[in-house]
Amino acid sequence: MYEILKKRDLTLDTKLFEISAPLIANKAKPGQFIIFRLDEDGERVPLTIAKADKEKGTITIVFQEVGKSTTQLGTLGEGDTLLNLVGPLGRPADIEKLGTVVCIGGGVGIACVFPEIGAMKEAGNEVISIIGARNESLLLFEEEIDEISDEFYITTDDGSKGHHGFVSDVLKRLIDEGRKIDLVMAVGPIIMMKVVSDLTKQYGLKTIVSLNPIMVDGTGMCGSCRVEVGGETKFACVDGPEFDAHQVDFNMLMSRNRRHTKEEDLSMKDYKEHCRCG
């Protein structure tokens, strides 16, 4: 059993948990993820590790309540426990000194790119961070990211904070200004990663994205998470989750991520009826 030590509401539907998991905290590296299961009837759900604290033996996850399992997870509080928590899974991000690295996070993906910003900075890079969300209230980790980044930009779709527009607008401006950029890392909604990838491809600018396909076991056994990268089938759980953006078939990923939509809606409806939570 894995105890929730700290809970913070980051936005209306985005929550942060710090969970006791010493073995995972000991091994976790930026870019890796965990899989949790709530109870005996629960599904296995992957979430990126936002922070790992070896000394305290804790990991931090940030999640948006989008389906039944994440909604139910959000009802838990400090002192509650998860039945299963396994990790760290996936290949860690390649962290090395490259020069200037642009780290982009969109929505809940801001929490996923957060550990990579720190690691890239620590490796001696100049780090430019761009975070974006639909509106100001959905931005995450603003202060923390501002503090560790050499440059920091905010974008919102509605203009409530920072640049009125998308993360890709800021990236394009930097490129157009002739800034020397050695690597772009982007984590967020698939459409955001695709737009960033299409942009950087025009300039031959190496770009890494972190993919979030549907998983079951998370250890390379089932192939639910398969994605096409450079025309080859890869399992995001063991070959990824980070890949060269310019090789990724984003349309297939979008299509595959919709394959249980009907069942997901049914599960949510069933949950709301039974828990009477609204």
Add this chain to the structure above:
Amino acid sequence: MAEEGSKRKKGKPKKEKYPMPEQDPKERIKNFEEVPLGYDVEIAILEAQRCIDCKPKENKLLCRDGCPVEVDIPGFLMKLADGDLDGAIKVIKEKNNLPAVCGRVCPYEGQCEGYCTLGKKGEPVGIGRLERFVADYEREKGFTRPDKIEQSGKKVAVVGSGPAGLTAAADLAKMGHGVTVFEALHTPGGVLVYGIPEFRLPKKIVAAEVDFIRALGVEIKTDMVVGMTITVDELQDDYDAIFIGTGAGLPRWMGIPGENLNGVYSANEFLTRINLMRAYKFPDCDTPITMGKRVATIGGGNVAMDSARNALRLGAKESYIIYRRSETEMPARIEEVEHAKEEGVKFELLTVPVRYIGDENGWVKQMECLRMELGEPDDSGRRRPVPIEGSEFIIEIDTVVVAIGQSPNPLVPSTTEGLETTKWGTIVVDDDGATSRKGVFAGGDIATGAATVILAMGAGKKAAKAIDKYLRD
């Protein structure tokens, strides 16, 4: 051997096995309950009494020679024939730690029953059914707690809780070693819980056998992905020896166009969702499975039969087996093929898919196939299927399960230095299961490539003996 005062009948044994009742095919495709219902005690004793207790002769193999875990088969049959049920299970459990599992999924026809003298002129003794009967008898009555075992003070880590790992763990515990099993998934059992369907092997039976192994003193840690959560190197710091039984958990693909369309599953994903995650109880259980009405399962092994039969239970109107050779070459057990046919699975033999065709939303809607004919025998000794030119045809389907085999799981070999592997990804072992790393042993599908539950158990048993010797030397 029959003891004095035996109640056994004299005279020629009945030629056929006593039939075992089964759920009616029309009914059973509407549920996930077990298909065979098992013997009752009277019939079990009568069936055991068919055994003629033939004497071993030189150069002649008998039932027990066909058992990969060396169960004293005549010994348990004689006890059962005399109505000594407790004695019978005791004999089995001296060698076999998972009898209720083996009594259900072993390919007896090629093993113990294949060597039975009665099989020459009629049907062999139903050894598998009788093993199942006595194991079920003991479980329903409640296990006898094992006697306290003298401890050696040595510690062994077992990686993987499938049939190989559980067997090695149980045997090592019986030898007095402290055993900890590391399982990546949330439930112990490996392929017994993620792969084999509920209607062939109810999960509560696996859980009960695992509980028995725990009662021997084995500790099982779930949620431990060796290679990620903890490495073999780290395990070697804390344990005197390691057994790796991580199985063949990597699905194979054909590499044909359309394999990544929605509605195309690997058998591993399809079965894991249904078995381990209990998607058949969705939405009471959270894991969904999206099922169509016309399901094609590619392959001719037991995993393919399991998938095609599961599809019917999940509401498929048509469930096809697509196999490139003929029925004679099918690797599935005859019993499984018969069960599938009774339930209405349709067999498209000498047929191979060449591409899957999707609709505008990325869902599979058709499959283009080629007809095959059998040519010369290949390396496996089976006649090679050769495509018939111009025989392309389309089958309308909306779900595909690819069940063409599994490769060894690469997680442990790829994260362990100095562990020699073959070009197929299996770990290289000697006859005792020793790997290229001192103190590290391996067995089951990770060493042999995908095989059967009982062969993995045999490998676990052999490795346990070798580990015991290694620890005592």
